[in-house]
Amino acid sequence: MFFLFKYVDDLIGKGFEWYTILELMYYQSMVQISMALPLSVLLSSIMTFGTLGENYELVAIKSAGISLQKAMRPLMVLILLLTVSSFLFSNFILPKANLKFYSLMYDMRNKKLAFLIKPGVFNNSIPDYSIRVDRKDESGKMNGIMIYDHKGTNGIPKVIMAKEGEMVKSSDGKFLVFNLKNGVTYEEQASSTGIYNPRQVMLRSRFKETKPKFDMKSFDLSKTDQNAFGNSTVMLNLKGIVKKRDSLQKQMDTLNRNMARTLSNNFKQSNIALGYTKVKVPRKAIGNNILKGIPNGFRLQSIQNAANTVSVITQSLTNGVPRQEDLSGEIIFTSVEYQRKFTLAASCILLFFIGAPLGAIIRKGGMGLPVVIAIVFFLVYHIITTVAEKSAREGSINPIFGMWIAFILLTPLAVFLTYKATVDSALFDVNYYKQFFIKLLRIKQR
Template sequence: MKKIHLLLVKAFIWPFITTFFVVMFILLMFFLFKWVDDLIGKGFEWYTILELMYYASAANVSMALPLSILLSSIMTFGSLGENYELVAIKSAGISLQKAMQPLFVVIIILTIGSFLFSNYMLPKANLKFGSLLYDVRNKKLSFLIKPGVFNNSIPNYSIRVDKKDDDGTLHNIMIYDHKGNGGIPKIIMAKQGLMEKTSDGKFLVLKLKDGVQYEEQANNSGIYNPRQIFYRNRFKETEPRFDLSSFEMNRTDPNAFGNSTPMLNLKGIARKQDSLTKVLDTFNRNTGINMANNFKQNNIAKGYTKIKAPVKKIDDVILKTIPNGSRKQSIENAFGSVSAINQSLTNDAPRAKDLTGEIIFARIEYQRKFTLAASCILLFFIGAPLGAIIRKGGMGLPVVMAISFFLVYHILTTVAEKSAREGSLNPIFAMWIAVIVLSPLAAFLTYKATVDSALFDVNYYKQFFTKLFRIKQRQP
């Protein structure tokens, strides 16, 4: 019995490791394709890009782990069925459920590990990934000179060259210096130049040769003066410096993103949800009080009297009960009150919508910690019996079946989550709807695999339809 358990575990582990890293690689390529415009051409160090890919791969575990479990379980039992090893195991008196027990223990370990990872490691990875990606996306383009195009990457300067050699030599250079001089730019033109950085990398030095500098004196009075001073200086060589401090990527403190919901564990999400609920309740209560104040009657005591006035009944048309001289003022007051209510609701509605959306998102992220673990068990009970039924190993049919079922699971989860964030579904039900829908399918496949059903056997269906057609032909 122990040898069979060891055989099954070994048959599962290697496909699982292989498929896990293959899926992680594919998802990482998708990440690079998505953010390639923000990574290429910005002068990043290689270790910065590797660090970003490392954090991105940690964030992709939530999708790679269930898919790899589904794919490896189909491949394992499909290979056992294709090589008649599963038949030998059943002939020894071991049912499919008992054969699945050692792998179920492995899946439980992976499930517990995935829950601990999503609760403790994933928030930290999301925190590092979010802060680093923010810095990457907000870093300015590196100074790339393109011939025939004005480059405005350096603040207060516009640089254009006609030609650029492979060794970095520039030809026919034109520089507009917008710094100072009352908004009137200085113009520098040179026939040739060479671009270099200082040893500390803080300044860009442009060694210009055979050029001229034009400068016009600013007029303080703001009136055009035809005798305004105009300078023209010719030079053989000059070396203007440009500050490159704006091109340095300053790393943002990750704690600045620490209150974001995907970067919190279960306790943090629960505390944030409670605080958001209290803020929303206070906001709704204050809004209700402000709205009620617009409908209160202003009572002004004019003195005391023993005369009892009869109760005045207000007709459907309220204006009839108001004296003619006060009707215009009453309409203006009512219009002002309605305008104030409308303006208040217009200002308060976005805030209430944002708070409600944050509470829903917090509830979704709270349930996501558990659905990741539950999906590992669910997809195993879909993949293992499915592999025993199709009896095909390798990367052919098992991959197609695994991707098909995973797409169903992923689409159900994505659509339900989107509906929950829009307020159409309960967040708890939305995050568990894929598990609820696919659990009967897992039980059905397990039953069919136990009774050796030919559910995906093409020959079985051919024989069935052939017999059906023969019966129809024999009927008069």
């Protein structure tokens, strides 16, 4: 649903084959694993331990002298394997899935619209042709057809007008055939000498039926070279991200060094004689009014020189600052994507240690209460992660801290829930709170 809502405008009305859309959805499903995997771990752990608690199997396990932590060990091994698998997936498979998805989406976005003739509007979807119809019925028949043919006419269009017609594909699907009836063709012949002559030859021919063909190659989905997208950060593994970040940092250092050199040259005093004279001149104090220290004949020139210097500095900053901001944003983005490779794996461990104790505490299995609780906790995790990531990309917080802030904030909650589940706390027992408030009211009545 997320895929359809986001990309439906790029797919509708372009005549894609079903397998092309299915391929795109397949690649997008891999991209969405980063959101689906933590939620699935959280939900499955809550449902598993909730079912064990609801059927009093946890009670039997604890009565046999086995603690909750020891009972969780087999699942902890499974989660560790899943964590390693998710890291390998993020580092090796996900970049390739992103590469294939974005390259295919680029091709689909640049594919021309399906040939839809709208009445009263010139359609230029076919190269070298412009087509207009007055009316069009539901069966596809058109009336009042006008076609401008610019193909091989040296800028002089060939005009075809017909009373009616219909459009069909050829048997091999390579051509679009226009069956025109009761029309006339106007064609102006170019001068044979190449010199403009106002008395040109105009040819007019009438026809009862004609079938001009239009090549359909311009409507085919062309495949873009995937290497053109290979340098994008989301399509790189850890090694590629580190290499790109180092390259961006070198560009940033070069830019800063060049800007500092350019700006410092405009702030230096005249140093032409520096090192070539031993004459020592005492420093002259400059007050608030600088113009008083300049002779009358040189004040205007000094103001003009200062204005030129300010103009040079402003132009230098105007050219350098946007590039600096772009490089800074790209460096931050590489740091964010680098940490994302690890946060997906860490989120599986974190949400397992939240979900498993929660299931043991609420003692409810199935698709009811566990689903509600899982969604609530996942939304908290997802909102914190999204807000922190956005702040990190904007440069408000450190990228490393921003990508790990959800893990840092929710780890104490996981420790607290694990402790409560170990000591059989009635944290979510409604009857416990009911009895507590009844006792509290009785104390107040006394």
